Amino acid sequence: MDELEAIKVTFFQECEELLADLEGGLLAMQDGNDDGDTVNAVFRAVHSIKGGAGAFGLEPLVRFAHVFETLLDAVRSNEVPATPDLVVTLLRASDVLADHVSSARGLGVVDEAVSAAMAAELKACTDPNAAPAPVAAAPVVEAFEAAPVAAPADALIGADDALDDDDLGFDFQPMTITIDEQAADVAAAVGNVWTVSIRPKSDLYRKANETALLLRELARLGPIEATLDASAIPPLDQLDAEAAYATWTVRLETEEDETAIREVFEFVDGDCDLEITRGEGLAPDAALAALLAGDAPAPAVVEAAPEPVVLAEAPVVVETAPVAAAPVVETAPAPVAAPAPAPAPVAAAPAAAAKTQQIDVPGPGQSVIRVDPERIDRLIDLVGELVINQAMLAQRVGEYGIAPSSNLAMGLDELEQLTREIQDSVMAIRAQPVKSVFQRMPRLVREVASMTGKQARLVMDGENTEVDKTVIERLSDPITHMLRNAIDHGLESPEERKAAGKNPEGVVRLAALHRSGRIVIEVSDDGKGINRERVHSIAIKKGLISPELQLTDEEIDNLIFLPGFSTADKISDVSGRGVGMDVVKRSVQALGGRISITSRPGQGSTFTLSLPLTLAVLDGMVVDVAGETLVVPLAAIVESLRPKPEEVRPLGPVGSVLAVRDSFVPLIDVGLTLGYREASPPPTEGVVLLVEGEDGSRAALVADAIHGQRQVVIKSLEQNYQQVDGVAAATILGDGRVALILDVDAVISLRRREPPRPVEPTLIAAE
């Protein structure tokens, strides 16, 4: 049961990839790239999902995938033209399919009405153009159990036997292929010998199945001896590149019964003519029969009955047989020699697959190692310790006054460099492309656009930009929010756009790039830009700014990040639910990031989000407070200054504020707030760090001295102790001592409460 579960997990992982491929292919089609390659890739994605789902008996998923697949099949064979409207329909269908997958996974529920409507729509798209093939498309759709649409012979793909690159020797003359070493054991009892005749139809290849895999599966049951009958292959000039001509006759010795043999073919049911005979069978071709020794009982012809796809092994065959499946089906190494009148012409579809998948699927040459993330985390911890140790060593040596030109000092420099490199390399292991987040966005854009009645096209850039796993997990929410905002508030309605002389379809661009050791995410639209007058007046109306204040354009743009600001005239379904850009800003700042906006009226706005590449290290300002060393996250610091006496104004009995230009900011003595000292020295003797909390509130933190900026490795306090108010985490400084990283927000809010009193030792009562 566990094993099945594990396979199921793999299946869902593959589904994720397939859904991404599907969406990517459809988007490519939308961009006008609707050649056979893309359509085939799209078809195969849906087909593979269906196949796998069948294996696990995920009925609703199979049913929907089947309808979807049927339409795609028709598109593929040009029975249904791939109009832009159709592609939009297909994209929506892919969303529904994704819902079905999630639901099968137990994550969410499919809206049955939506699914049924979508299925009906797909059928409607398929029906009028039903194939003139023996099996019409329409009945198939309804009677889902039936075999998939039989395609016209000249349909596509159908590279007959790209059977090389494998331990299956291949030639174009009839010959014996020995897969198993024991195959030659003719002495086996007749009762255990089966003759299997396989004659694939072109459909089999169209569905990205592969005879080699079938033979391989058969070989699992027992020793096999396969004979290829290539006599049906016409001369080259009459050869239809996409038709199937070859027939295999397999002599199989197995203890298994007919059902087991039949199971091998369950996945290609209906796509090949199958004859299973007990004993040494007569091959359909008399010439072949001569090759096989033994008696020839009358072949009991058993027609492959159409059945629902319920075989467990089938999808696994396609996806996991690495040698045969990957090279032949997916990446199509030049199949066999061209000069021969081969049943293996350069296969359109496999080649197409190679083209569309080359970015995602590592080629046969590249190997991928799967590593338990915990091991990498452990490695990162160790390297963090190495960095600290190296810094300690350097500091200790420095204390002895070693000359910088000495061998020791130079060796230490080299050590430092190596340590840095190791740290970078280790962090790179945990880095992942932002693609995993980006690929969820096209759907979001479609949904938001249809909800708001706008036309939007998403253009993505830099999907392969890498960032630490810790950050990637937290990118999704801000990006989602920014995209929603761009479509809902940024883009105009199609009518407005037309009136402004723009393409009614707005473009939203999502890009990721590395810039000076940070990852930058940009979300831009070509909409109307920020209406500064309106933003300004709303901010005044809501009491967020004083009317007298003169603001630059940039300052006005950034007003939208103020808490409680929302410019939507009407509260829409999409944004304006009380969570605005201030929430985005807060969550970004919590990650040590920054967000800004630039806008040009009539031309659109750009949100720029900048985040650290990792949450394992942090840039901080090292300060002294009451004899303790503290680290203040750099992201929170707006500026640092030495207050002049006239800038410090008392307020109330104990408090005081600092005049920073035109505003007054509360002064907070960090030492007092954290309970390091009982009374604060005059702020003018110390240094003031002007900080901004996540909620935008400002405060002036008083410290005794600043030691400078440093990158520090974040260490958890909770691991061995517990969370401490006012402290975000700890780190280890170059001298080996622990320094605490200040939680700026907590310090600001601690200050708002009453001053801390000395804490009595709390005792835990005995039971």
Added chain:
Amino acid sequence: MTEEIITTTAERRELISFRVGEQEYCVDIMAVREIRGWSPATTLPQSPGYMRGVINLRGAVLPIMDLACRLGMPVIEPTVRSVFIVVKAGDRMIGMLVDAVSDILSITDDLVQPTPDLACDTVRSFIRGIISIDGRMISEISLDRLLPEREALAA
């Protein structure tokens, strides 16, 4: 709550004994990770008085507890001879600041006597029992009660 590290059988087990002020205490040797000389700790704000602060133990942040203070006695003034014993208490590692480590005892559980009623509740909750060897009275510390429960901050 953590499991008792000590199995209550008649098997012999080893304890490390140490001095806190004039009194002797011990912990099961299996819980002890290492013993280190005193080094100054970084003070933790908003923490109970028995928490000395945190130190760097090969890259991990280790809280240091003043055992005397935890047991309700005067705070230990660390000297060069002061040590801290790094012990595993549940899933956490802590350092216990003590005056000096005495020796290793090998005992069977029948030597452990229940804590007399005389002791105050604080002491009784931290002490598993009392061992009498060669006229010395050594109290065995119950490690899983030493650190405060992680406060329900997450809840």
